[in-house]
Amino acid sequence: LKQDKLSAKTAPTIHSFVPWLGSFFEFCWDAQGFLRKWRFKLGPIYRVHIVGREFVVVSHAEGIAHVMRDPQKSLTNDFNTTILEAAGDIIPQHFDQVLFGKLASLALRTFSNRNVPRLAPVFNRQLLRNFNSFSSSGGRERVSLTNFIGQSLYNSVCMSLWGPHFPIDSFADFQLIDSNISRLLSPMLFPPRKAVQARKSLKAELGKYLQRASFGDKDEVEEDVYGATEIVEIIRSSNLPSSDQQGVFLGFMFALHSNSIRMSTWFMTYLLCDTSVWARLRDEVDLAIGTEFESLEALLSAPPHRIGGDTLPLLDSALKEALRLSVAAVLMRRVTQNCELPVNDIDSVKVTEGEYIFANGCAINMEDDVFEDACSFRVDRFLKNESHKSAPVSAFGGGAHMCKGRDFAMYEMKMFAILCLKLLDISIENPDGSSAEGQSPKADYVYPTPVFFPKELFVRIQKRRDSTA
Numbered sequence: 001l002k003q004d005k006l007s008a009k010t011a012p013t014i015h016s017f018v019p020w021l022g023s024f025f026e027f028c029w030d031a032q033g034f035l036r037k038w039r040f041k042l043g044p045i046y047r048v049h050i051v052g053r054e055f056v057v058v059s060h061a062e063g064i065a066h067v068m069r070d071p072q073k074s075l076t077n078d079f080n081t082t083i084l085e086a087a088g089d090i091i092p093q094h095f096d097q098v099l100f101g102k103l104a105s106l107a108l109r110t111f112s113n114r115n116v117p118r119l120a121p122v123f124n125r126q127l128l129r130n131f132n133s134f135s136s137s138g139g140r141e142r143v144s145l146t147n148f149i150g151q152s153l154y155n156s157v158c159m160s161l162w163g164p165h166f167p168i169d170s171f172a173d174f175q176l177i178d179s180n181i182s183r184l185l186s187p188m189l190f191p192p193r194k195a196v197q198a199r200k201s202l203k204a205e206l207g208k209y210l211q212r213a214s215f216g217d218k219d220e221v222e223e224d225v226y227g228a229t230e231i232v233e234i235i236r237s238s239n240l241p242s243s244d245q246q247g248v249f250l251g252f253m254f255a256l257h258s259n260s261i262r263m264s265t266w267f268m269t270y271l272l273c274d275t276s277v278w279a280r281l282r283d284e285v286d287l288a289i290g291t292e293f294e295s296l297e298a299l300l301s302a303p304p305h306r307i308g309g310d311t312l313p314l315l316d317s318a319l320k321e322a323l324r325l326s327v328a329a330v331l332m333r334r335v336t337q338n339c340e341l342p343v344n345d346i347d348s349v350k351v352t353e354g355e356y357i358f359a360n361g362c363a364i365n366m367e368d369d370v371f372e373d374a375c376s377f378r379v380d381r382f383l384k385n386e387s388h389k390s391a392p393v394s395a396f397g398g399g400a401h402m403c404k405g406r407d408f409a410m411y412e413m414k415m416f417a418i419l420c421l422k423l424l425d426i427s428i429e430n431p432d433g434s435s436a437e438g439q440s441p442k443a444d445y446v447y448p449t450p451v452f453f454p455k456e457l458f459v460r461i462q463k464r465r466d467s468t469a
């Protein structure tokens, strides 16, 4: 087939007159609009210059699948590594690929559906504790939605993985790093002082934890904590200097929390902004507890495969829909040797060593000719088995580098939503105090990470009034 192809062409380029930054501002202003505009103007594959890097944007299903499969073995995912280096402040030459490979394959095991039941008891218990503290003002105080979700998930995940010695009060530092990741990645652009300081102090905390954690001491800790002792052991037994061990740990923490918190924030925003969606899902959860599950406790201890399609089909569909809508650009790859990307069955485009490829999931997930009324959140879209022109591009990527924490991430997001629906009344507000009900969630500042940053909204949280749960 390849021989039949016309000779490979060069992809068209978006010209920008801004040196080094290139199309950065236009992209950040409205990333989805930017990607759509240029796809219609230049076709499914084009080049763009953003912050000192040349990206080849791929926007068609065949091309994205090709990038994920990488049949010519000519692409590397080291952009992901660059993000982890920036998060953990690791000098690139010190980044230990072998160690990261070990951690990634261990993550696949630790976060698999088979292992989730080990993590679930502490995770759920801690989540409930956080809900109690966030609802203690009875809705009088308002909190940022990202803080509510971020703090709750960060605490619960850390406790279930790393045990009670872990410094869970470090969330504020983590959040500063996460929200400044684009500036940490491009330090030439005024280093973000607070984020740099936060990274330093979180690394120091992680250093103390790595020194202190003793995992054999059953008298000191409950048996069901420490879901990920092996991960800590591998970092500790590496030959890296302690600052790099802390950096690797922080990089891993970034992979663990960053996308889950952001994606969960999108998911909850979709549910909270539409009161009819919230009411339908609440009815489903109420009904399931009592029929599918004997009690809330039974649901909390159910294996992950029971919390989904058959028992809570609308919630399952809602999460799939939020994942479809919240994917920014799933994959980033660097070309390691010149190769070709298919444009269609006949044409292909040359890409050159050193260029970055950016697989634009929005071009599939957000297009009306693929999904009817594609930009709207339709809670039952995946319930009715509607036929779509293509499956959505997965938020978790695909191929050899597909997300290793996807099972646990799905569990986290579902459990968080279920417990909110069952136990809390939450109202959602814009920063100016007006109600955000009826609004469509919007993306804020954007960088090529797998999930867009949602715009800041606030919530008032109180215990559910019409429930005895």
Ligand code: HEM
Pocket: 077, 080, 103, 104, 107, 111, 252, 255, 256, 257, 259, 260, 261, 263, 264, 330, 331, 332, 395, 396, 397, 398, 400, 401, 402, 403, 404, 405, 406, 408, 409, 410, 450, 451
């Ligand atoms: C909703 C939450 C999450 C989303 C949307 C997400 C998405 C992704 C994506 C798109 C990739 C890159 C795939 C690629 O480059 O081909 C990735 C990689 C990865 N993710 Fe996640 N992720 C999430 C949660 C998690 C969690 C909870 C963990 C647990 C540690 C995790 C661990 C990893 C690891 C280790 C990799 C690197 C895989 C490799 O290079 O082989 N992720 N994730």
